Amino acid sequence: MAMAYLAWRLARRSCPSSLQVTSFPVVQLHMNRTAMRASQKDFENSMNQVKLLKKDPGNEVKLKLYALYKQATEGPCNMPKPGVFDLINKAKWDAWNALGSLPKMYHEIMRALKAASKDDSIITVLTGNGDYYSSGNDLTNFTDIPPGGVEEKAKNNAVLLREFVGCFIDFPKPLIAVVNGPAVGISVTLLGLFDAVYASDRATFHTPFSHLGQSPEGCSSYTFPKIMSPAKATEMLIFGKKLTAGEACAQGLVTEVFPDSTFQKEVWTRLKAFAKLPPNALRISKEVIRKREREKLHAVNAEECNVLQGRWLSDECTNAVVNFLSRKSKL
Ligand SMILES: CCCCC/C=C/CC(=O)SCCNC(=O)CCNC(=O)[C@H](O)C(C)(C)COP(=O)(O)OP(=O)(O)OC[C@H]1O[C@@H](n2cnc3c(N)ncnc32)[C@H](O)[C@@H]1OP(=O)(O)O
Numbered sequence: 001m002a003m004a005y006l007a008w009r010l011a012r013r014s015c016p017s018s019l020q021v022t023s024f025p026v027v028q029l030h031m032n033r034t035a036m037r038a039s040q041k042d043f044e045n046s047m048n049q050v051k052l053l054k055k056d057p058g059n060e061v062k063l064k065l066y067a068l069y070k071q072a073t074e075g076p077c078n079m080p081k082p083g084v085f086d087l088i089n090k091a092k093w094d095a096w097n098a099l100g101s102l103p104k105m106y107h108e109i110m111r112a113l114k115a116a117s118k119d120d121s122i123i124t125v126l127t128g129n130g131d132y133y134s135s136g137n138d139l140t141n142f143t144d145i146p147p148g149g150v151e152e153k154a155k156n157n158a159v160l161l162r163e164f165v166g167c168f169i170d171f172p173k174p175l176i177a178v179v180n181g182p183a184v185g186i187s188v189t190l191l192g193l194f195d196a197v198y199a200s201d202r203a204t205f206h207t208p209f210s211h212l213g214q215s216p217e218g219c220s221s222y223t224f225p226k227i228m229s230p231a232k233a234t235e236m237l238i239f240g241k242k243l244t245a246g247e248a249c250a251q252g253l254v255t256e257v258f259p260d261s262t263f264q265k266e267v268w269t270r271l272k273a274f275a276k277l278p279p280n281a282l283r284i285s286k287e288v289i290r291k292r293e294r295e296k297l298h299a300v301n302a303e304e305c306n307v308l309q310g311r312w313l314s315d316e317c318t319n320a321v322v323n324f325l326s327r328k329s330k331l
Contacts, residue, residue, distance in 0.1 A: 004116035004124040006109065059091075067095035103141045103157075106164045113167045122279045124171070125271060126194075127178035133203060136185020139212075142312070142321045150313060158309035162301055165218055168193040169290075169297045174274070174282050178267055179203040179245070179254070189216060189237075192223025193297070195286060196255045198270075199245040200263040205253065206242040212324070213316030215307050222300040227252045 070077065077096040082089040116124045128134055145153055168175070168190055177191055179199040188205045191197050209215055216224075216237045224233035228251035235241040248254040258266050274282075311317050 004112070004119065004121040006112050006116075006124065006126045007129045063091060063095040066092055070096045097147060103138060103160070105138065106160055110164055110167050113171055117172050121173070122275045122277070122282065123174040123176060123271065125176045125178055128180045128183075130181075132181045133177075133179045133183040134185075134187035135182075136187055139321050139324050142318075143325070154309045154312040157312065158305040161217060161308065162305040165190070165193075165301045165305075166298065169219070169294060169301065172283055172286065173279075174286055176271065176274075178271075179205075180263065182206070184208070186218055189218030189220035189224075191253055192218065192220055192227055197253065198263075198267045199248065199254045199257050200260040201245050201257050202260045203245040203248075203254075203257075204242050205236070205245075205248045206240070207236055208240040210238055211240050212320040213314055213318070214311050214320075215304070217301075217304045217308055219297050219300045219304065221304055222297065224253070 077093065079093065079096075081097075082093055084090065113124070141157070142153075146156070174195045175193075177194045177197045179191075179197060181200060181202055182204045183191075184206045185208070188207050191205075207216065207220070215221075220233075220237060224237055227233075228236075232251050236243065243251070243253070245254060245257045249257045
């Protein structure tokens with residue numbers, strides 16, 4: 001397998017949950033299933049390692065592991081709550097239920113990235129399915145409140161976002177974005193962590209964070225000013241200026257723009273040629289480039305998630321999300 005291929009989908013109500021990976025030479029797989037099996041196996045191995053620990057990690061740790069295992073293998077808890085006298089099963093149910101329904105897209109992309117980082121693919125490509133690259137975070141995520149309330153929801157989302165962005169920071173192979181159409185929010189900010197970004201001339205780049213009462217993520221508060229100058233980054237990240245593909249390329253966020261009519265053909269020809277390069281040289285060169293920035297990027301990620309956790313609890317954010325979900329006119 002030379003190339004792993006991940007696809008975002010436009011967040012139409014049910015967000016980008018259908019993730020596909022195609023490997024080369026052209027064999028189509030529904031990688032979300034394959035990747036899930038690999039990650040479940042890893043998880044089971046880790047669970048078995050826990051059983052071999054000389055010192056008992058304690059009930060709290062074991063319950064957390066149980067909850068993460070159930071969430072990873074079965075999804076959000078929707079079992080009936082055990083009775084008050086069934087103490088053990090109730091404690092397990094509480095731990096699983098406390099994780100709430102964490103957005104699926106993030107888990108699927110993380111699983112696929114983790115699988116691609118370990119398999120024999122050479123480069124990894126993230127692209128969109130359909131007309132859009134991605135419409136960013138599924139805003140309906142904010143409407144599903146777990147029993148712990150909005151504070152817990154914000155905290156869980158911040159933990160998940162930090163882990164998600166961390167996977168991009170640490171991804172060891174060349175990571176390439178094929179931006180086939182408009183991109184919004186987190187799908188744009190993450191581009192600063194990619195090694196190359198190829199865009200159709202139909203693509204646009206929009207980060208309407210202030211309009212949504214939110215703040216930048218994906219390390220963009222650090223990468224964007226570096227890539228495009230602080231003033232240009234301000235226009236995008238604070239004032240929500242939408243860039244055309246040509247503007248994004250002129251400002252260094254996009255590597256190259258192609259006419260939409262020949263976009264797929266030209267880009268994939270180029271990517272197939274990249275995938276023939278010596279894999280160790282690619283990986284080692286990426287590490288040399290990323291190494292001196294990694295610690296800083298993780299610190300920026302942690303801070304951005306912290307700030308966002310507070311933003312998600314603000315009236316500004318709540319009102320913006322409610323407005324979007326009940327809007328008549330579009331953003
Ligand atoms: C773990 C948590 C981590 C959180 C990380 C934080 C990330 C921050 C962000 O990503 S902020 C960005 C959020 N995204 C947006 O603000 C985009 C909002 N959407 C739009 O601007 C437009 O919908 C569009 C430009 C993407 C597409 O416009 P178009 O006119 O082509 O289509 P519609 O507007 O009619 O949309 C079709 C249906 O899809 C629904 N939808 C679109 N985007 C989202 C979204 N982000 N979340 C939820 N739902 C979305 C839209 O409501 C329509 O649904 P309907 O047909 O049922 O009305």
